[in-house]
Amino acid sequence: MFEFGDIRLRPIEREDLRILHEWENDFEVTMYSRNMPINFVNMYQLEKRYEEWVKDEREQHFIVEMVDSKEAIGIARLEREDWANVRSADVGTYIGKKELWGKGYGQQITVALLEIVFNQLNMDRCEASSVEYNVRAHKVLEACGLRKVGVARQSAFVNGRKWDRVRFDILREEYLKIRMELLKKTLNDKLGTYIEKHCTIRE
Numbered sequence: 001m002f003e004f005g006d007i008r009l010r011p012i013e014r015e016d017l018r019i020l021h022e023w024e025n026d027f028e029v030t031m032y033s034r035n036m037p038i039n040f041v042n043m044y045q046l047e048k049r050y051e052e053w054v055k056d057e058r059e060q061h062f063i064v065e066m067v068d069s070k071e072a073i074g075i076a077r078l079e080r081e082d083w084a085n086v087r088s089a090d091v092g093t094y095i096g097k098k099e100l101w102g103k104g105y106g107q108q109i110t111v112a113l114l115e116i117v118f119n120q121l122n123m124d125r126c127e128a129s130s131v132e133y134n135v136r137a138h139k140v141l142e143a144c145g146l147r148k149v150g151v152a153r154q155s156a157f158v159n160g161r162k163w164d165r166v167r168f169d170i171l172r173e174e175y176l177k178i179r180m181e182l183l184k185k186t187l188n189d190k191l192g193t194y195i196e197k198h199c200t201i202r203e
């Protein structure tokens with residue numbers, strides 16, 4: 001489990017499929033996260049998807065839960081790729097509890113993922129992508145230091161028209177330069193505990 005500020009990333013258990021069923025069939029959540037709001041999934045399909053996740057060594061899925069209440073609020077995903085001698089991660093997240101959008105948890109989840117990518121997995125770069133109309137997600141990615149590096153033009157059709165998909169990335173050295181500033185901004189009074197737990201080793 002990986003605790004970061006108010007949130008914790010933990011493995012997805014079979015019991016979580018009930019809440020995932022609700023989120024994965026929510027028009028708004030899937031319109032922003034996957035650009036496929038009509039791709040409904042039933043419980044059987046979700047169970048099959050879960051079986052695939054368990055076996056997949058390249059892609060990790062996490063439940064994001066609140067540290068205090070243990071309430072599940074969303075999911076996060078991290079896919080590793082080793083190509084041409086460079087280790088890349090592709091990350092993504094959604095907050096299924098829509099009443100929690102716009103309260104800063106998206107930034108916490110994104111910095112938590114960046115910490116896993118760079119401070120735990122020692123990767124070289126990290127990327128993410130999001131559809132053109134998802135301004136909230138773009139703000140979060142840019143606030144966490146990722147830069148817009150290009151678009152896949154007209155690559156998603158949602159609500160009657162085609163939209164671009166925007167790609168963002170950050171290199172390890174760029175992250176390390178802004179890391180402390182990001183940690184302070186997202187962790188506030190929990191910074192000391194985090195540094196002690198995840199940036200030092202007790203001998």
Ligand SMILES: CC(C)(COP(=O)(O)OP(=O)(O)OC[C@H]1O[C@@H](n2cnc3c(N)ncnc32)[C@H](O)[C@@H]1OP(=O)(O)O)[C@@H](O)C(=O)NCCC(=O)NCCS
Pocket residue numbers: 028029032033034092093094095096100101102103104105106107108129130131134135136137139140143
């Ligand atoms: C994208 C998502 C993870 C962001 O998390 P969040 O907790 O809502 O975001 P935060 O509160 O950390 O930050 C949101 C930023 O967008 C701004 N914002 C909020 N609502 C907005 C809106 N409707 N339009 C534009 N900007 C908006 C906020 O002011 C904030 O910017 P600021 O830090 O400069 O003030 C979350 O909204 C979500 O799960 N959305 C649905 C699924 C999704 O889009 N997943 C990401 C796919 S790439």
